[in-house]
Amino acid sequence: MRRGWFLPITATLGFAFLYLPIMSLVIFSFNENRLVTVWSGFSTKWYGELFADPQMLGAAWRSLQVAFFSASFALVLGTLCAVALVRFKRFRGRTVLAGTVSAPLVMPDVITGLALLLLFVAMESLIGWPAGRGIVTIIIAHSTFCMAYVTVVVQSRLSDLDLSLEEAAMDLGATPVRVFFDITLPIIAPALVSGWLLAFTLSLDDLVIASFVSGPGSSTLPMVIFSKVRLGVSPDVNALATIIIGVVALGVVAAMLIGFSQQNRTRARRG
Amino acid sequence: MSDSPRLPPRRPWTMLERSLAAFGLSGRALVIAAPALWLTVFFLVPLFVVFGISLAVKQFGRPPYSPLLTTDEGTVQLTLHLSNYLRLLTDGLYVAAYLSSIRIALISTLITLLIGYPMAYAIARAPERWRNILLMLVILPFWTSFLLRVYALTGFMRGNGVINQVLGVFGIEPLVMMQTDFAVYVGIVYTYLPFMILPLYTNLVKLDGALLEASADLGSRPWQTFLSVTLPLSLPGIIAGSMLVFIPAIGEFVIPSLLGGPETLMIGRVLWDEFFQAANWPRAAAVAIAMLVVVVIPILLLQKAQDAIVEKGR
Structure with a gap:
């Protein structure tokens, strides 16, 4: 095998490309100067300003609520869909369901957003619900596109699953529902956690779909950030980004460590 | 009971x-x-x-x-009006926007592949204890906000941004990078690079080292081995990674609107402006339908063909 200089150098440059912009963002969040790129001394005043901005805080809280409920609905719907597709091999409309659930994965956000908005408007004039748009319509929209991702994650775990455990439980007289809650659910739990986290992140991150289906006074955090950033630099966005990056980095490192220790434990058990 | x-x-x-x-x-x-x-x-x-x-x-x-x-x-x-669709065909703006979206997405997918492939290969060939950490470094940006990463680039590339300040130290005139198509390419490559690296890595890490040794023993030079063994075997990873970049890039709105200039035409942005600026809902709907027909349905068919090939290969 060639141990040349080419691979290490491109990899180093690649990681530099990925991380330098993020690092400069973090560094300049501690800059005293309003001009984000001119350094004039260490300061944490933008963090203070961030936490004193009711618009930003309100939007952050709203986004967390939306992400929590969207991820939870998407988890339930996506898991049901995955169970239907993996466990029930034959039913009418299976191919349609399989195609429809994966379609949101390739659908551009602008189309998803526009389509749902037009649906909500049409529904409002036909049956009077949803009355206006706001947090509820955003949750519905996010649940729909996130459920596709949950389905993919849970589906791959379910199809790897050893069927004999479920069959054994059935033979011992457990009903299908009980088998699902007692056997299947605990085994696929890690996939459910990663599916929920993925859905939560996607919902928290979405700007385009939320912009279409939100109403007055229900701006999510990405919408507020986008309108600020579009007008130019804003140091409090740097501060916010630093907090988000810190939280995510901690979470990912913790997940890695848990994964490592589990791997080690299984290895130790296997001897 | x-x-x-x-x-x-x-x-x-x-x-x-x-x-x-x-x-x-x-x-x-x-x-x-x-x-x-x-x-x-x-x-x-x-x-x-x-x-x-x-x-x-x-x-x-x-x-x-x-x-x-x-x-x-x-x-x-x-009452049905075909005027929106006629307008899409006759007004050069829309056709140009569709074509330019496809072009921008294709070129940036290619650049992402050229950067992502050696990175994925380097990670796959790295000592085992390093691999997980390097992979984590690839995945980490994906879990942070997409919008904030695009914003990080604006701070990097703007007129008085980090790059130009560094260039200034060496006495080089500041470059105009923001609000150009160049910035859009950088933005797409930057945000979608992890999507390219992950499937490539999964593919390359499974590559049998014995094949490479065999090829070397038979007298191939390293680049010959790469072209005749590694590259063909990693084709599924290349296709998977390229699709993961190309598909979202083509309908991208955030990157062209924050990094691109007024002349950067992308269809996602045209739809957005039609809806939010012009408040022309029917026209925006026609743009969406045309996008479905021109872009999304071919992609779905392509994916089906790709799945069939993968199935056949098993």
Whole structure:
């Protein structure tokens, strides 16, 4: 095998490309100067300003609520869909369901957003619900596109699953529902956690779909950030980004460590 | 009832099964029906609504489009306008935007591949204890906000940004990078690089080292081995990674609007402006339908063909 200089150098440059912009963002969040790129001394005043901005805080809280409920609905719907597709091999409309659930994965956000908005408007004039748009319509929209991702994650775990455990439980007289809650659910739990986290992140991150289906006074955090950033630099966005990056980095490192220790434990058990 | 004494009756699933049975539903039917119903109402029906409204015209009022069905003294009249679609074909802006989206997405996918492939290869060839850490470094940006990463680039590339300040130290004139197509390419490559690296890594890490040794023993130079062994074997990873970049890039809105200039035409941005700036809902709907036909349906067919090839290969 060639141990040349080419691979290490491109990899180093690649990681530099990925991380330098993020690092400069973090560094300049501690800059005293309003001009984000001119350094004039260490300061944490933008963090203070961030936490004193009711618009930003309100939007952050709203986004967390939306992400929590969207991820939870998407988890339930996506898991049901995955169970239907993996466990029930034959039913009418299976191919349609399989195609429809994966379609949101390739659908551009602008189309998803526009389509749902037009649906909500049409529904409002036909049956009077949803009355206006706001947090509820955003949750519905996010649940729909996130459920596709949950389905993919849970589906791959379910199809790897050893069927004999479920069959054994059935033979011992457990009903299908009980088998699902007692056997299947605990085994696929890690996939459910990663599916929920993925859905939560996607919902928290979405700007385009939320912009279409939100109403007055229900701006999510990405919408507020986008309108600020579009007008130019804003140091409090740097501060916010630093907090988000810190939280995510901690979470990912913790997940890695848990994964490592589990791997080690299984290895130790296997001897 | 299958309620044998072995099953404690107060368990939640027994309650669930009983209440389902009371409505004459089997668990199986409900498992299928719930997601199917949700997707029908909130995914399939909206697409038909978009198609319907694309056949209306803009008018002032609530909702801001002409009704398709009108009743006039007991007769129901259906009015369909093709003007939006005619406009898409005749106004050069829309055709140019579709073409330029495809071009920008293709070129940036290619650049992402050229950067991502050696990175994935380097990670796959790295000592095992390093691999997980390097992979984590690739995945980490994906979990942080997409919007904030694009914003990080604006701070990097703007007129008095980090790059130009570094160049200034060496006495080089500041470069104009923001609000150009160049910035859009950088933005797409920057944000979608992890999507390219992950499938490539999964593929390359499985590559059998014996094949490479065999090729070397038979007298191939390293680049010959790469072209005749590694590259063909990693084709599934290349296709998977390229699709993961190309598909979202083509409908991208955030990157062209924050990094691109006024002349950067991308169809996602055209749709957005049609809706939010011009408030022309029917025109935006027609743009969406055209996008479905021109872009999304070919991608779905392509994916199907790709799956078939992968299945065949097994």
